[in-house]
Amino acid sequence: MIKVSHLTKTFETKDIKVEALKDVSFEVNDGEIYGIIGLSGAGKSTLIRCLNRLEKPNSGSVEIDGVKLEDLSDKELRIRRRKIGMIFQSFNLLMQSTVIDNVCFPMTIAGLNKKQAKTKAIEYLKVVGLENKANVYPSQLSGGQKQRVAIARVLASSPEILLCDEATSALDPETTKSILTLIKDINQKYNITVVMITHQMSVIQEICNRCAVLENGKLVEENTVDELFRNPKTEAARRLIFNTSNKTSKLSGGKLLRIAFEETNSLDPVIANMILEFKQPVSILQSDISSIHGNSKGQMLIQLPKDEEIANKMIEYLNKKDSVVVQEVE
Ligand SMILES: Nc1ncnc2c1ncn2[C@@H]1O[C@H](COP(=O)(O)OP(=O)(O)OP(=O)(O)O)[C@@H](O)[C@H]1O
Numbered sequence: 194m195i196k197v198s199h200l201t202k203t204f205e206t207k208d209i210k211v212e213a214l215k216d217v218s219f220e221v222n223d224g225e226i227y228g229i230i231g232l233s234g235a236g237k238s239t240l241i242r243c244l245n246r247l248e249k250p251n252s253g254s255v256e257i258d259g260v261k262l263e264d265l266s267d268k269e270l271r272i273r274r275r276k277i278g279m280i281f282q283s284f285n286l287l288m289q290s291t292v293i294d295n296v297c298f299p300m301t302i303a304g305l306n307k308k309q310a311k312t313k314a315i316e317y318l319k320v321v322g323l324e325n326k327a328n329v330y331p332s333q334l335s336g337g338q339k340q341r342v343a344i345a346r347v348l349a350s351s352p353e354i355l356l357c358d359e360a361t362s363a364l365d366p367e368t369t370k371s372i373l374t375l376i377k378d379i380n381q382k383y384n385i386t387v388v389m390i391t392h393q394m395s396v397i398q399e400i401c402n403r404c405a406v407l408e409n410g411k412l413v414e415e416n417t418v419d420e421l422f423r424n425p426k427t428e429a430a431r432r433l434i435f436n437t438s439n440k441t442s443k444l445s446g447g448k449l450l451r452i453a454f455e456e457t458n459s460l461d462p463v464i465a466n467m468i469l470e471f472k473q474p475v476s477i478l479q480s481d482i483s484s485i486h487g488n489s490k491g492q493m494l495i496q497l498p499k500d501e502e503i504a505n506k507m508i509e510y511l512n513k514k515d516s517v518v519v520q521e522v523e
Pocket residue numbers: 204205206211212213231232233234235236237238239240392
């Protein structure tokens with residue numbers, strides 16, 4: 194288990210002070226895929242770098258399997274770090290080495306002889322579906338293939354934890370999906386705990402069990418992915434959830450409502466019946482269906498009439514429906 198307690202990190206340069214992390218606490222269970230979502234500059238990379246102590250927090254602690262990283266000697270920390278793999282948006286491969294040599298690298302560092310390392314590397318390349326690319330150079334690979342090599346290289350160090358920092362942000366949606374599927378596969382096959390950092394709600398929805406929302410260095414919300422989508426409690430979470438959809442422009446008019454629903458209990462009659470009952474028009478600004486662990490969930494953004502009395506009655510009406518969760522948004 195990873196236990197993060199009251200983590201604070203401040204960067205101080207000559208004239209500015211940035212509080213990148215402010216009293217952040219959370220726990221990740223063994224075998225879990227835990228997501229951390231936030232906008233650019235929220236402190237995500239700083240946080241993930243504290244998890245393997247590439248970054249030293251000002252205060253607070255990171256405990257892995259009951260051992261506080263700050264209590265380890267440099268040598269113990271190096272050994273501990275070998276069990277923590279990391280993948281990045283930019284892949285970080287050795288460009289002058291072939292694919293197989295990239296995968297062999299951590300194993301030869303750990304003392305395996307070349308032949309043993311190659312045999313294992315081929316096995317890991319098979320897991321990521323790239324055994325036929327063993328002898329090419331990274332420059333001859335697509336982005337998705339490069340990330341597969343990076344994942345094979347991580348597997349070569351037999352990690353217990355995999356940290357992913359925007360691992361799919363440079364990839365198109367199809368390739369993103371295939372890499373996320375691969376990460377889920379290795380999570381299950383090797384029982385690797387995964388911490389996934391991203392600014393994309395769709396990534397979280399695809400594979401995470403639980404997730405935390407980071408805003409300006411603060412952990413403002415934590416929940417199961419299902420519940421966060423259904424009923425986000427903070428403005429930060431709502432903004433991130435809507436970011437996955439097309440932009441909308443607010444019409445001049447009344448209140449905006451976000452309505453979350455299960456696709457199976459079809460929303461249309463609820464809205465249609467409301468319009469019939471109140472005999473007032475409602476604008477649908479945005480509507481989309483997302484997949485969370487393969488189940489369809491929907492959200493809709495509607496604008497109520499300007500008349501506040503009617504608008505409030507409509508909110509009351511919608512709140513009485515069990516099939517939807519209604520929230521006012523700004
Ligand atoms: N080495 C550093 N020195 C000074 N400030 C830093 C340093 N590293 C990060 N920061 C600042 O800390 C804040 C958080 O940065 P961080 O890289 O963790 O954000 P992020 O959530 O990963 O953003 P992005 O999504 O753009 O990668 C930012 O304001 C950043 O400018």
